[in-house]
Amino acid sequence: MxxxxxxxxxxxxxxxxxxxxxxxxxxxxxxxxxxxxxxxxxxxxxxxxxxxxxxxxxxxxxxxxxxxxxxxxxxxxxxxxxxxxxxxxxxxxxxxxxxxxxxxxxxxxxxxxxxxxxxxxxxxxxxxxxxxxxxxxxxxxxxxxxxxxxxxxxxxxxxxxxxxxxxxxxxxxxxxxxxxxxxxxxxxxxxxxxxxxxxxxxxxxxxxxxxxxxxxxxxxxxxxxxxxxxxxxxxxxxxxxATTTNGHSSPTTLTLGERRGRMPAIGVIVTPEEADAVVRASAVLDEIRPQELLFHFDPAAEHGAAAFERFAEVAKHHSGTSTLEIALTCKQPLLDETNLIATQMRDAGFKPDAIIISPSVDRQSTPPGSKWPECPPLEEVYAAAHAAFRDVRVGGGMLSYFTELNRKRVPSAPLSFISHCTNPIVHAADDLSVMQTLEALPFITRSVRAIYGDKPYRIGPSTIPMRQNPYGSRTMDNPKGARIPMANTDPRHNGLFAEAFAMAYVAKVLDAELECLTLSALTGSFGLLPGKDEPFAADGRRPLFNAVKTLAGLAGAEWRECISSNPSHVLAFATKTAAGATLWIINITGNDQEVDLGSLRLSDALMGGVLTLSPYQATSVALSE
Structure with missing residues (x-):
């Protein structure tokens, strides 16, 4: 209880x-x-x-x-x-x-x-x-x-x-x-x-x-x-x-499958509003060592040259690659707008390895029966981006969710990679509904692959709180910290729930062979570090910190599928690094779950071969080679 x-x-x-x-x-x-x-x-x-x-x-x-x-x-x-x-x-x-x-x-x-x-x-x-x-x-x-x-x-x-x-x-x-x-x-x-x-x-x-x-x-x-x-x-x-069953009462069993691949790079998003806080927390950034920083730039939000100066300062504290996410206003000739952004970027000494560019208007969803908003042809948007940002990978897709990418399928030939986000509280925000969204992720990634083939593929930032609302005029404020749909803050981001959600998210998208996955910011309401009035852990970090740091450390490692007999309760996957093989197990429910590991070769003896996971616990077990 x-x-x-x-x-x-x-x-x-x-x-x-x-x-x-x-x-x-x-x-x-x-x-x-x-x-x-x-x-x-x-x-x-x-x-x-x-x-x-x-x-x-x-x-x-x-x-x-x-x-x-x-x-x-x-x-x-x-x-x-x-x-x-x-x-x-x-x-x-x-x-x-x-x-x-x-x-x-x-x-x-x-x-x-x-x-x-x-x-x-x-x-x-x-x-x-x-x-x-x-x-x-x-x-x-x-x-x-x-x-x-x-x-x-x-x-x-x-x-x-x-x-x-x-x-x-x-x-x-x-x-x-x-x-x-x-x-x-x-x-x-x-x-x-x-x-x-x-x-x-x-x-x-x-x-x-x-x-x-x-x-x-x-x-x-x-x-x-x-x-x-x-x-x-x-x-x-x-x-x-016709015999009545009472659901799953026996322990979940785990079996190693045959599918394998490489773990994705892990990204962290940085906005101009949080850039100074990221610099102050640069020691923590160095501890996580994400492979990618995703910098968000939106001229409609009055982001300008000063944003690139902040981004350049953040980049000094990052040894990996970086990508600039651009919400293009398309209010002036495309080449003029992209050249202005490129000039501001160069003048500030900010040199991303890639950009993701998308018309700002495409962040707003166009439901069935509605008129599509005015927008330049995407081929022209991408051509202007290539002209302005030479020697930089140009990616596209949607800065919002798979919904918008599926409805407006971007021409992929001019792009080095495809990207989109997901959000689990669009329609419902109770705990069960949020965790059930994990079931849909393999269908999303398989649908993207069906459309775009083996084009390099990124997802994120994908967080429990909603950073933008394509289906209305705003995200919902949540001053009481409730569980509400479309909210720009969510209390579960601060708890073990978010750690379990992130680890389980990875387990469900491994088949997609993502180039990069972004699950958080470093600071702010989408971040790994709480505000001054939010002491959610003894070390001053949200539990999600553990998941992102762990996943960043696993980037590039070999993964192997692990089949759960009860995937609505327990998910798992295995990894192999120079340090050895590890089984990662996640309880995605609010109840204790028993996991029978008797069929697996474990490095350490486990009493009775049964592991009990507390609600929303993510843990690891060493495997024998």
């Missing part, structure tokens, strides 16, 4: 997440969390990742409604839930949602909601969101029923679709396991699906109201919005084969 003190050490906050309430209806189980359903499973197999009723504001932020009159009844072979949720919008506007959830053994699960505002209410989206998991589902057959009555047999996308794979939906049916199917019917509006792996969410999301319609929009005062979701499980197995 976690205490407030444990919570602070693990999550960087004393606030404990409220544990979900397990609901049961025969073989069907679901977790009730904040009024919505998570991890809906049948015979222990996940059917839907979530069914939620969500209300978004004009910046695509998600309201956290006040829940009142909650009644939960769990009797015999069924359950029912009732409550009222109230969203408080700007200018004293309110939206009240009456919710009813029910299920009986052998009968459908029904989740219905009536939304009513006495004031009128502005929103980008109001209604149901259904998440299908990706593990075991990606690329699998699916039947989609459309609003016009047509039924189409197709497949879930395997590689990540940039646009909606299914539209105008009224129901979707997929196979849960042999002879067991699940039909999810949607009533009250037109639904469509997007491939949420674009944002590193581990799900396909079916949502209400087509994106091609205008947003934000107004829910009129006094007008009730009714919607209903019906999940029907068809189990055609013989009774003898």
């Amino acid at each position: 976690s205490t407030s003190s444990d919570s602070f050490r693990i999550y960087g906050t004393h606030a404990l997440e409220q544990k979900p309430i397990r609901l049961t209806a025969g073989r069907l189980t679901a977790d009730l969390s904040d009024g919505n359903l998570r991890t809906i499973a049948y015979d222990g197999v996940e059917v839907l990742r979530a069914v939620s009723y969500l209300v978004r504001d004009r910046d695509w932020g998600t309201y956290a409604p006040d829940i009142a009159d909650l009644i939960i009844e769990q009797q015999g072979e069924g359950f029912s839930v009732r409550y009222t949720a109230v969203c408080k919008g700007p200018d004293a506007t309110e939206l009240a949602i009456g919710v009813r959830i029910s299920a009986e053994a052998g009968a459908p699960l029904i989740f219905e909601a009536d939304a009513l505002s006495g004031t009128g209410f502005e929103t980008n989206r109001c209604g149901f969101c259904i998440l299908h998991p990706i593990v075991g589902v990606a690329g699998a057959p699916v039947a989609v029923e459309h609003a016009d009555g047509k039924r189409v047999e197709t497949r879930f996308p395997d590689l990540i679709e940039p646009w909606q794979p299914f539209m105008n939906m009224s129901a979707i049916t997929h196979t849960v396991m042999t002879n067991v199917t699940a039909r999810c019917g949607m009533e009250g509006d037109v639904f469509e699906m997007e491939d949420q792996r674009n944002w590193s969410d581990a799900s396909y999301k079916t949502y209400v109201r087509p994106l091609a319609l205008p947003w934000p929009y107004q829910i009129p005062a006094g007008e009730t919005v009714k919607q209903r979701i019906v999940l029907d499980i068809a189990d055609k197995r013989p009774n003898t084969s």
